[in-house]
C-alpha cells in the first residue's frame with residue numbers, strides 16, 4: 001500500500017442562491033488576481049522590484065478592510081488566487097531565464113472567459129462529502145447536491161469549484177488515498193507518439209485518437225458554421241454557443257477516457273516504459289495535422305503514464321536527444337536520411353534488408369535507447 005493523491009470530479013447542482021455565491025467567488029478571485037498582477041507590473045516598472053507572496057498576502061488583509069465585499073466569499077479562494085498568480089509569475093521568470101519562450105507572462109483574467117474556477121482548502125471539517133445522500137459541503141456554501149458516481153475513502157486536501165462554458169458546475173477533489181500497487185510486470189515497452197496515430201508501441205500495437213470522436217467533430221464543425229451565421233450576442237447565438245460547448249465537453253470526455261484506458265493498459269503490462277521527450281517532438285511541423293488536438297492528447301497521456309507509473313512502482317523514462325529515432329534501422333543501426341520525409345511510412349534498410357514500418361521501428365529504437373540509458377540493455 002502506498003499513499004497517493006488522487007483526483008475525483010463530480011457534477012454539482014447548486015441552488016440559485018448557491019450559484020450566486022459561487023459566481024461572486026469567481027468574481028472576487030478574478031479581482032484579486034488582476035489587482036495584484038497590476039500591482040506587480042507597476043512596481044516592477046517603477047522600481048524594478050518584485051512583490052513576494054507573503055507581502056501580497058498581508059496587503060490582501062488590508063484590502064479586505066477597504067473592500068468589504070471581499071469578506072463575503074471563501075477566504076481560501078482568494079488566498080489560492082494569490083498563490084497561483086505567484087506561481088505563474090515565478091514560472092515565467094524561471095523559464096524566461098532558461099530561454100524558454102513558451103511560458104507566457106501571467107494574463108489579466110476577463111469576465112468574458114466562459115471557464116471559471118476557484119480553489120478552496122480543507123480545514124476543520126469545512127469540506128465533507130456524503131455519498132449516501134449525494135451531496136458535498138463546501139466553505140460558505142453549505143451542502144450542495146452532487147452526483148457522486150465514484151466513491152473514495154481518504155482525506156480531502158482541496159477542492160476546485162468550476163463552471164464550464166456550457167454552464168454546468170463541477171467540483172474536482174484532491175484526495176489523499178491508500179493505493180494498492182499492481183503486481184510487478186515483466187515487460188518493457190517503447191512508445192512513439194505518432195503523427196497520424198496517437199501512439200505506436202514497440203510491440204507493434206497502434207492506438208488511435210481521432211476515430212472515436214470523428215463523427216462528433218464533423219457535427220461540431222457544422223454547429224460552428226451555423227454559429228457564424230448568427231448575430232453575435234443574440235439569444236440564438238448564445239443557445240448555439242452552449243450547444244457547441246456541450247459537444248466540446250463530450251468530445252473531451254471520450255478522448256480522456258480513451259487515454260485512461262491506454263495508459264492503464266501500458267502501465268499494467270510493463271515494468272519499464274520509455275517515450276520521447278515531447279519538446280523534441282514539438283519541433284516537427286505538420287500542416288495537415290490538427291496539431292493542437294494531438295498535442296493536448298500527448299501531454300495528457302504522458303501525464304497519466306507518469307503518475308500511474310509512480311503509483312505502481314513502474315519506471316517511466318523519457319529518452320532525449322533522439323532526433324533520428326525514425327531514421328535509424330533498429331536491426332543494424334544504419335541511418336537512412338531519406339526517412340526524414342514524413343510521407344514514407346514503410347521502408348527497407350539498404351544495409352541489412354530489414355523491412356520497417358516507420359513508427360514501429362521508431363518505437364523499438366526508443367525502447368533500445370531507454371534500456372541503454374538505464375543500463376538494462378543485454
Ligand SMILES: [Zn+2]
Pocket residue numbers: 329330331332333334349350351352353354
Ligand atoms: Zn538495417
